[in-house]
């Protein structure tokens with residue numbers, strides 16, 4: 320049963336960048352150096368780029384014609400990104416998690432090895448989407464794990480994490496699972512979709528998490544912490560774990576840095592929601608940059624539909640006036656294609672587009 324709903328992910332095993340960064344006497348290996356990094360723009364004057372802020376309490380407590388739902392629709396349509404405040408996840412839990420993750424990544428390599436990725440298994444410490452020996456590598460280590468549904472978890476992973484990180488992860492991922500369900504309900508409302516359509520499509524859902532650690536690098540303008548990409552999800556909930564900014568989004572063709580409010584979640588529309596909304600919502604390219612002297616941490620939680628379903632534009636959003644812009648595919652087919660390639664902006668979701676005359 321589990322094998323039918325699980326995914327085969329193959330990623331080549333690569334060295335630890337956290338360890339590499341400690342060896343300050345050695346030069347940066349050429350596999351990490353890039354000559355094609357587009358510079359970010361600094362917004363005009365002293366104005367910083369403010370991505371829309373959505374208040375979860377207002378979103379769930381408003382009745383019909385709730386203006387927060389309209390704000391949500393605008394944010395997903397025009398930005399593909401927003402910050403979520405009053406999300407209800409306990410701030411003490413967030414603070415504990417930050418400290419515990421910091422300590423986890425700082426464990427000696429000898430200890431971390433027991434959670435290192437192995438060939439053909441993307442879970443644990445390592446990198447993702449490494450499909451060839453000569454592709455450029457990101458300047459960062461990640462920790463990746465399937466968290467929901469519980470039956471798809473690696474039975475040895477969460478319980479083997481050091482305590483109290485293991486308990487905090489259990490609580491945090493479970494809170495985010497509930498939050499994502501509530502958020503997707505509101506997104507269905509904003510799209511004027513049938514709620515049952517969303518519920519049926521998501522089914523038991525699937526959550527994976529990726530913790531990113533980007534060590535500092537003196538050649539920070541020549542390395543990339545996380546390659547430009549869009550997420551193969553319905554939605555992603557990101558928490559910046561320390562006060563070092565580095566998330567950049569491509570806004571109107573230019574790279575701009577996001578400055579999150581303390582403990583706000585950054586939520587973005589993923590490729591699957593772009594397809595499901597028939598292109599009303601756009602998944603926006605983003606990337607993780609590296610700081611010259613400070614390390615940076617972030618925690619991304621990815622939410623997708625059940626693996627045994629089909630994806631495509633929601634039938635209630637298709638009409639003669641608004642024909643389908645994307646082809647249908649099984650969820651398995653979608654992920655299989657994704658993991659067979661390296662990350663490359665929005666190139667993958669574009670392969671699902673139907674040419675319009």
Ligand SMILES: O=C(O)CCC(=O)C(=O)O
Nearest residue numbers: 529531565566607617619
């Ligand atoms: O580190 C960040 O802010 C971006 C993380 C991200 O985009 C991801 O993990 O997919």
